[in-house]
Amino acid sequence: MRSILHVDMDAFFVSVELQRRPDLKGQPVVVGGIGDRGVVAAASYEARVFGVFSAMPSTRARRLCPHAVFLPGDHGLYSQVSRRLMALFAQVTPLVEPLSLDEAFLDVSGATRLLGPPVAIAHRLRSEVLETEGLRCSVGIAPSKLVAKLASQAAKPGIERRKVVPGEGVTEILPNDVESFLRPLPVRAMWGVGPKTAERLSKFGVRTVGDLADLPVEILRTTVGDANGRHLHAVANGIDDRPVEPGRSAKSISHEETFSRDLVDRADLRRELVKMADSVASRLRAASMRGRTINLKIRYPDFRTVTRSTTLERATDSAPTIVRHAVGMLDQLDVAPGIRLIGVGVSQIGDQASAVQLTFDDVAEPGDEPDTEKDWTATNRAIDQIRAQFGGSAIGPAALATGGRLKRHHPGSQQWGPNELPGED
């Protein structure tokens, strides 16, 4: 039986701020957007007593708790602290999967012989986090990810009748208790059940995880979608074999901004795009990553959100390239109603070293400049064709490249001709 820990920091952003502002301890403190259009990113328990919670518009938080101290937030600092915390977790087990800056799963199944039972590991971890960082956290222990996550929530401090109720800090759910723990919980507590899904489920009288577990899968699949339906049915019934996956790498990098006043001038919007593309590109380079798909996002004053994307022939980490495509897409969109938010991002990202770049013989010539973009769609069609011809997934990218009269276009790497296809001729 697996033992999975879910470690979740308590009021993380606020608690980090209190490290450098000890004078604010015991006071309502709110970290988040300061402007008229900001929202709360984190609230101290003292502020939660007044009904202030994450994702609430800052204006409302101010009204609820006018004497709270509002801080703008310092993402760079939180990232640094987060890295140290993850390093601390890694001393317990190499199987650490960060979920966000302030949360991680740890698979300690293999660590108990050396470190004692999971509960002992959890308590030790909490005191180490408190000693080294001055921060508190809650730990859930269970045989699966979902239950461990729900258990850590059960271990947290809470608010009851406008008073802070301290949490247990550590909650363990043993395999035999999983069902009785899960069934009474509201469906909304489930990871992946948000307002929309909860609303749809309520039409079938589903209020608790137990109700969800008893709902036939077919109904679930048609109601909330195929994948989500299967998943929810399984986890509600306590079936969750998902492994703790260390070393998952980012799949996209983006930057967006909501303006304090809507922008209408295209020149202003372009200037913003340049700044954002610059930051995205430098983050890509810092991570030695490149991405193939450029994404543009805009939001109108009525909150309607529109996205556009372009997939390039070759992955890029260049700000000018990102800007060129983002501006190209923006030029096709109506900005007359005003633009509340603009964002730019890069997805389909990968590590530069392992990226195999496929190009047509006739488009990729030795003299080509590295950033030439061509429509990638045609190349993908060609790859589909080759894959179908040579047996699909058994054929790797290199073989595909050679088979399709495509070549590997790697700086300094060899190139193959069509005759060298393995198994051909």
Place this chain on the structure above:
DNA sequence: TCTGGGGTCCTAGGACCC
């Protein structure tokens, strides 16, 4: 109460292929 910023994953439709 007018709604951040950084992400992940899924769906549906179209193009195209065998």
Place this chain on the structure above:
DNA sequence: TCTGGGGTCCTAGGACCC
């Protein structure tokens, strides 16, 4: 010539999470 099933990639939008 027509129809169908199975598959991939791309795009746009949406739900969800912290």
